[in-house]
Amino acid sequence: MPEGAQGRERPRPVPPARVPSPREAYRVALVVPRRGPAGMFGPSCRAAAHLAAEEVDAAGGVAGRPVHLVEVDAGAPPAEVARTVSALVDRGEVDAVAGWHLSSVRQAVAPAVAGRVPYVYATAYEGGEVGDGVVCTGELPGEQVVSALRFLRREFGWRRWLVVGDDYVWPRATARDTARVLAADGIVLQEPAWVPLGCSDDAVWDRVVTDVGRHAARRPAPDGVLMLLVGSDGVRFNRVFHAAGLDDRLVRFSPFMDETMLLGGGPGTARGLFASAGWFAGLASASALEFSAGFARQYERLVGVDGLAVPSPGTMAESTYLGLRLLAEVGRRTVPGPRDVDAARSSWAWDTPHGTVRLDAGRAHHRVHLAVATGAEFEVLADVTTGPRA
Template identity: 55%
Template sequence: MPSMAMPAPDGGRPRPSASDYRVALVLPRSGPAGIFGLECLAAAELAAAEIDAAGGVAGRSVRYVHVDAGGDPDVVAGHIGALLAADEIDAITGWHLSNLRQSIARVVQGRAPYVYAAAYEGGESSDGVLCSGEVPGDQILASLSWLRTELGLRRWYLVGNDYVWPRETAARTLEGLRGLDIGVLRCRFVPLGTESPTVWGSVLDEIVHTGAEGVITLLVGSDAVRFNRAFAEADLADSIVRFSPFIDETVVLATGAQATKNLFVSAGWFSSLGTASAVEFARKFRGAWDLVCGAEPLGTSVAPSPGTMAETTYSGMHLLAGIAGRSIPTVHDARRAFSSWAWDSPHGTVELRAGEARHPVHLAVADGVDLDVVARVSTGSR
């Protein structure tokens, strides 16, 4: 499915000045992850507005240098490197895929703080890089244990896109399941941007052939939408459960109510959490969405519910701005935060220990195009 259109970079704003805190905001405008671009942009703008209202980053106003994360990872990373070499950015953040994170980390090489604001496979230790998203143990293993206890699901089939996050996440999941009475019968990886009905049909045939009771989907954006629709069209939703740690409200809405039966999702954030901080974030997000995208008719909000990807983008920017206290964040500050740090997010306190962010994680089930939280499966504490 086509990705959402995004506003032109900087919207014609003047070139950032010395009084600005210049952040490369790396968000997808194209490719399978492009579906998340607008929600992440609105969330990033909300975070910037809040930071500026509180005095800025050491008195400097946040100014984004927009970078499309949807291209070839090495090309995008090369652009980040050129911005650093020209002294046009002070830091990097944003929601994007792990293959791009690895390329950016290799190019940056500790020259600027870099907050990677997405759930990921774990293990990142590059100099100056902070990964603020959920990791498989909290997000996947805890959810599979809940589904085993509550629904009796033991036999799983895993399908993911063919790049580092799904493959490494699958490997960590298999390792974590050793010794348990939960097993993955087969893993299948398909290229990013797979549109072929034949490929999806062969995946569905394998699922049926293995006798799996559930399917773990490690698919990105529009690929997850295509799979979910094909799954429902094959009449598998009544007999086989789906579970994903990488679907949010945006993907569920794009999938459609007719294709979300027995779909479970785990994440730190859901718009249905109902806590005071969650309600407040959702309210402010709607205002930011309308400013970024415009409301029509005048005075009427057309904003969707903020998804997980939006909330992680927002939290990642706040993490970046906060690691130095009243000073401009440096790589030294990122190194210190890597060892031990904590920050408040709309879904609760997140702790960063030895480079691993520990989130309270919830499990939700789709109800049409909504995601209803059914359990808290991990506190995020060790």
């Protein structure tokens, strides 16, 4: 045994890439994070994508072609991700781009592939993307944030929210646009604190939480914190927030929170934490249970669990799955190109584990649920869907 190797964890074998047997495959650049603040979602997104590919192949593939996933790390700097994806398109190595990743990555990738191959952006986002051949399948703030905060005011009287968010396009645009809409309801978003994306400086998080505590001591006091934080940033905030005892005084709400983040936070950090999304693993419909079972099978095959329980599929995983299923739906009869995706963006509907999702004039309409954290799981409290219903 080499010196210093004793006690090291043996690396897990990496399963071989999923290579279809026919020569002609439908090749999709799967853009999901494997590092950075959103890297914690990577294993679940990969498992969900491979489940979608398996199901599409079992149903006849994309226009008869089996799906082959070409994985790209969306946790790299956005410009680097765009160069990688663009090079794959230039070399004719992929027929489409899809996946779950941050808006900063989408803003770099979309112009690099616009009009060349279809691009399915499968993430809740701030809205406004109109790139040629780009379709966004995630929840929009009006359905996901506005409807949830209106529900929380109506049911509990909470109307004053401090904003803590990562400093990039999605949190800033979401806070700005929702504040304008919610003002008519007497709901106030105040004192925004912006944190560098992927911040690992404990002093920064201590300072943010100290500021939150100072605002909580004022009158009128805020009712809660609107968290617009990604992955490990949300986990860090929850830990420091709990350690400061602020969960005795303020609730938290996030439109960007899943079971993976609850597990990462550890015991006690989820007290008084609410979230909204189209999907939660606690949904009990037949389609939700079927998806969860398939996800568990793929996760164990791809990631391995070493005797531990497979994690619940979070909203990031389910979003990845439904994005790939849309691509296959559009390609039932012919290999989809950018024009086909543009047509689907104008008007389309397809079934997902959380119900039918409809595209209308570039906007994806979901059935949105509000949930409260209970330990490492979410308990769905209500359907807060607004607008066109599934």
